[in-house]
Amino acid sequence: MYLHIGMDTVIRTKDIIGIFDLDTTTVSYKTRDFLSAAQKEGKIIDVCSDLPKSFIICREKQDYKIYLCQLSPVTLIRRADQK
Numbered sequence: 001m002y003l004h005i006g007m008d009t010v011i012r013t014k015d016i017i018g019i020f021d022l023d024t025t026t027v028s029y030k031t032r033d034f035l036s037a038a039q040k041e042g043k044i045i046d047v048c049s050d051l052p053k054s055f056i057i058c059r060e061k062q063d064y065k066i067y068l069c070q071l072s073p074v075t076l077i078r079r080a081d082q083k
Helices: 029-040 073-081
Strands: 002-006 009-012 016-021 044-046 054-060 063-069
Touching: 002 063, 002 073, 009 054, 016 073, 029 044, 054 073
Parallel strands: 044 063
Antiparallel strands: 002 009, 016 054, 054 063
């Protein structure tokens, strides 16, 4: 199954490692360091035209990608759970 995360971007639900709220997770310096390192490595894909509310970590072959999304984590999880 696929999940539409905005701006014509669709990801496979079986590739999703996690969906996280940016407001609550970036309080931790470890999360900020992780996202900063991922940005330096070019692993972050911004799929929002506004301020991002969530980020999604996805498997990609032997690596990972992080999608910044303007949808809330609750909305993304509801979409992913729909059949």
